[in-house]
Amino acid sequence: xxxxxxxxxxxxxxxxxxxxxxVLLLSFGFVDGFGNALNLxxxxxxxxxxxxxxxxxxxxxxxxxxxxxxxxxxxxxGAVMGALWNQGMTIETIxxxxxxxxxxxxxxxxLLVTRLGLPxxxxxxxxxxxxxxxxxxxxxxxxxxxxxxxxxxxxxxRIDGTFVPYAFLPFLVLLAVAVVAxxxxxxxxxxxxxxxxxxxxxxxxxxxKRQKLILFTLTGLMSALTGVFWALHYASARYDNATxxxxxxxxxxxxxxxxxxxxxxxxxxxxxxxxxLGALQxxxxxxxxxxxxxxxxTGVLLVLSVLGPRLAxxxxxxxxxxxxxPTPPSKAPAPTS
Amino acid sequence: xxxxxxxxxxPVLALRDxxxxxxxxxALRDxxLELxxxxxxxxxxxxxxxxxxxxxxxAGVHRPDAGQVLxxxxxxxxxxxxxxxxxxxxxxxxxxTLFPDLSIAENIFMGRRPxxxxxxxxxxxxxxxxxxxxxxxxxxxxxDRPARGLSIADQQIVEIAKALSFDARVLIMDEPTAALTxxxxxxxxxxxxxxxxxxxAVLFISHRLEEIFRICKRVTTLRDGxxxxxxxxxxxxxxxxxxxxxxxxxxxxxPKQEVTPGETALSVRRLTREGVFTDVSFEVRxxxxxxxxxxxxxxxxxxxxAVFGVDRWDAGEVxxxxxxxxxxxxxxAMAAGLALVPEDRRAQGLVMDMxxxxxxxxxGLRTTVKGGLMDRGAERSRSLDWAVKLQVKYARIADTVAxxxxxxxxxxxxxxxxxxxxxxxxxxxxxxxxDVGTKAEVHRxxxxxxxxxxxxxxxxxDLPEVLGMADRVLVMHEGRLTAEIxxxxxxxxxxxxxxxGRAAA
Numbered sequence: 096x097x098x099x100x101x102x103x104x105x106x107x108x109x110x111x112x113x114x115x116x117x118v119l120l121l122s123f124g125f126v127d128g129f130g131n132a133l134n135l136x137x138x139x140x141x142x143x144x145x146x147x148x149x150x151x152x153x154x155x156x157x158x159x160x161x162x163x164x165x166x167x168x169x170x171x172x173g174a175v176m177g178a179l180w181n182q183g184m185t186i187e188t189i190x191x192x193x194x195x196x197x198x199x200x201x202x203x204x205x206l207l208v209t210r211l212g213l214p215x216x217x218x219x220x221x222x223x224x225x226x227x228x229x230x231x232x233x234x235x236x237x238x239x240x241x242x243x244x245x246x247x248x249x250x251x252x253r254i255d256g257t258f259v260p261y262a263f264l265p266f267l268v269l270l271a272v273a274v275v276a277x278x279x280x281x282x283x284x285x286x287x288x289x290x291x292x293x294x295x296x297x298x299x300x301x302x303x304k305r306q307k308l309i310l311f312t313l314t315g316l317m318s319a320l321t322g323v324f325w326a327l328h329y330a331s332a333r334y335d336n337a338t339x340x341x342x343x344x345x346x347x348x349x350x351x352x353x354x355x356x357x358x359x360x361x362x363x364x365x366x367x368x369x370x371x372l373g374a375l376q377x378x379x380x381x382x383x384x385x386x387x388x389x390x391x392x393t394g395v396l397l398v399l400s401v402l403g404p405r406l407a408x409x410x411x412x413x414x415x416x417x418x419x420x421p422t423p424p425s426k427a428p429a430p431t432s
Numbered sequence: 433x434x435x436x437x438x439x440x441x442x443p444v445l446a447l448r449d450x451x452x453x454x455x456x457x458x459a460l461r462d463x464x465l466e467l468x469x470x471x472x473x474x475x476x477x478x479x480x481x482x483x484x485x486x487x488x489x490x491a492g493v494h495r496p497d498a499g500q501v502l503x504x505x506x507x508x509x510x511x512x513x514x515x516x517x518x519x520x521x522x523x524x525x526x527x528x529t530l531f532p533d534l535s536i537a538e539n540i541f542m543g544r545r546p547x548x549x550x551x552x553x554x555x556x557x558x559x560x561x562x563x564x565x566x567x568x569x570x571x572x573x574x575x576d577r578p579a580r581g582l583s584i585a586d587q588q589i590v591e592i593a594k595a596l597s598f599d600a601r602v603l604i605m606d607e608p609t610a611a612l613t614x615x616x617x618x619x620x621x622x623x624x625x626x627x628x629x630x631x632x633a634v635l636f637i638s639h640r641l642e643e644i645f646r647i648c649k650r651v652t653t654l655r656d657g658x659x660x661x662x663x664x665x666x667x668x669x670x671x672x673x674x675x676x677x678x679x680x681x682x683x684x685x686x687p688k689q690e691v692t693p694g695e696t697a698l699s700v701r702r703l704t705r706e707g708v709f710t711d712v713s714f715e716v717r718x719x720x721x722x723x724x725x726x727x728x729x730x731x732x733x734x735x736x737x738a739v740f741g742v743d744r745w746d747a748g749e750v751x752x753x754x755x756x757x758x759x760x761x762x763x764x765a766m767a768a769g770l771a772l773v774p775e776d777r778r779a780q781g782l783v784m785d786m787x788x789x790x791x792x793x794x795x796g797l798r799t800t801v802k803g804g805l806m807d808r809g810a811e812r813s814r815s816l817d818w819a820v821k822l823q824v825k826y827a828r829i830a831d832t833v834a835x836x837x838x839x840x841x842x843x844x845x846x847x848x849x850x851x852x853x854x855x856x857x858x859x860x861x862x863x864x865x866x867d868v869g870t871k872a873e874v875h876r877x878x879x880x881x882x883x884x885x886x887x888x889x890x891x892x893x894d895l896p897e898v899l900g901m902a903d904r905v906l907v908m909h910e911g912r913l914t915a916e917i918x919x920x921x922x923x924x925x926x927x928x929x930x931x932x933g934r935a936a937a
Binding site for chain 1: 742
């Protein structure tokens with residue numbers, strides 16, 4: 096947020112951006128095989144699924160909610176894509192169907208949260224299991240790999256003479272849209288208000304439930320899109336595609352300084368968090384760190400990323416406290432109300 | 433009665449030339465205060481005058497930079513609140529913090545309950561000791577009742593009982609009446625008098641001047657951290673006291689302008705929300721200030737919430753300028769020209785972590801827009817305009833509202849809503865907990881708005897405010913509208929009679 100107290104204090108998203116630069120420089124210097132074009136395109140390609148879902152996830156967490164079913168939605172989308180392909184449908188028909196399915200998955204989450212007033216953490220843990228289960232019912236243990244080659248080439252290829260994957264370009268467009276939506280549109284402004292104080296937002300005439308429903312739906316849509324991309328990028332549609340991706344997405348978003356309690360954060364920070372995590376995962380793979388150990392590292396990062404911004408804020412508050420007059424400590428709310 | 437010091441009684445607790453600074457801010461400058469046993473002493477001053485710092489100094493939270501705290505005439509140094517408590521000093525806050533799931537007795541004897549053999553808690557002794565405390569206070573509260581669900585008034589009684597159980601000789605009450613109804617205040621004052629007669633020294637803080645005159649014998653006034661006077665209240669008028677607090681003559685506290693009401697702006701017909709309020713009908717015309725009076729819990733706030741759309745109604749209808757409002761939709765109510773300054777400014781009126789600029793901007797998300805994007809220049813000038821018009825005191829418009837005093841926070845809420853250019857303004861307890869200077873400003877503002885043709889519906893528990901500002905007084909009792917009293921007939925008696933259901937209207 097552009098509050099001067101925060102801009103003059105340590106900004107966490109700047110810290111993460113700097114950290115990303117440091118990690119990249121160190122990796123270029125000291126990790127064999129990191130700097131070549133092939134590896135860099137792998138890094139970006141493997142990080143794109145996290146990055147795509149992180150866009151709506153950032154908006155969702157800013158508004159004080161979360162969606163843990165994103166990876167299962169992506170898996171379901173891929174499974175349906177594989178099953179329909181086996182049925183002989185054209186890929187041009189299948190992809191819109193998969194995206195529509197993502198919208199439905201997101202709507203279900205959103206309706207459960209906004210209409211029934213259930214906590215999104217619980218709802219989406221439930222649908223995480225449910226969507227993954229449906230994916231398995233749809234496709235069983237098959238792996239569908241024979242998608243049309245021009246699609247596979249687009250999803251896995253890179254722009255001639257560079258390390259930039261084709262798919263990075265549409266991501267940049269989506270990123271720009273998300274940045275504008277969150278940081279320049281009334282919609283985004285209302286999300287910050289909702290995340291910081293849902294009640295005050297409601298009293299200011301903001302349509303809290305509608306905004307949240309939109310966010311869950313968008314998240315479902317982007318998850319399904321990611322599922323399609325995943326199946327094409329790795330040329331494999333399986334029911335267990337993208338398993339555990341929600342952990343990476345949430346870790347990256349929180350690492351990027353989006354406050355888990357809502358109301359604070361920037362998309363720039365979130366994207367820096369995404370690519371920091373992607374770079375670390377890439378380096379660990381190059382160093383032959385096992386997948387299990389990588390999950391441990393991601394988990395630890397998740398905890399640190401919740402801790403880090405808080406410490407930063409506390410330090411800047413302490414600084415502000417020494418500089419300015421003490422505001423009277425807010426009276427503790429009566430616990431029996 | 434003569435003044436206690438005249439009779440040779442020594443002050444039980446005193447401050448002598450105490451100063452306290454926080455950074456560059458001098459919160460207290462050479463302040464002196466004497467509290468005598470058997471006397472209720474008022475501490476008066478506007479928000480930011482140093483009252484809180486003084487209380488915290490007495491309670492051992494702050495240590496003075498200069499000057500002394502005297503206990504029974506001897507200098508003492510409190511190293512923390514525990515020291516002050518052990519010395520017999522207790523502070524009762526406006527909003528007590530009890531453990532909701534523990535009983536009243538358990539709350540009072542938290543951490544030091546009577547034990548039986550083998551360290552087992554003696555429930556019987558705890559209960560008996562609590563009952564005895566309640567007897568001393570002359571209050572009937574069941575020791576076994578859980579704290580959850582107790583009114584704030586009852587919670588305060590529990591806190592006072594807890595203070596007594598520590599053998600407190602000095603009781604500091606920080607705005608204890610701010611959230612109480614008239615009858616609860618009366619009961620609290622009964623308790624205070626009982627304690628006073630038993631020899632306790634009481635320091636009483638309230639923004640309601642009439643309460644100070646009702647219960648206190650002497651008053652110490654602070655202004656901008658400086659000691660202004662300590663004097664008997666006898667012979668003083670409210671205006672005298674206000675002058676000492678504000679440092680100048682305050683224009684009228686209730687500057688009501690005479691206005692000829694125009695056409696109906698807000699029309700509420702047979703509005704019902706089951707179990708909350710029933711069959712509420714009234715109208716507010718342009719230029720009118722209509723007060724909605726009643727006891728806390730009578731359903732006034734709930735009616736306002738339903739009219740604005742934050743809650744749904746079950747039956748009835750609401751019209752603004754003849755156009756019906758959609759049930760449960762604040763955004764359409766706003767678009768129709770309705771504004772609500774809610775009861776709880778910290779939770780409902782403001783996003784505390786957001787800047788002044790953006791809080792005011794929240795009601796302009798539809799208007800300060802250019803090509804679908806926020807027009808930041810327009811947003812800033814809109815917010816600045818209204819912050820200046822309402823004389824909000826702030827350092828930077830980008831500061832969070834949490835850094836402002838209560839009165840200035842309330843002005844930001846008003847700014848936020850006035851910036852929408854409302855036809856109908858509903859204000860719920862517009863001056864609760866704000867100092868007398870700001871209160872007069874808010875009243876002048878409401879009066880001016882009405883004169884400019886805005887229809888104002890004012891919910892207030894502050895009877896002088898209701899009588900001073902309203903053209904008509906609507907009174908609610910237990911979810912129903914029980915009386916409509918024109919300005920000329922409205923007195924404390926008629927309003928209270930309707931509010932307590934004593935008179936059939």
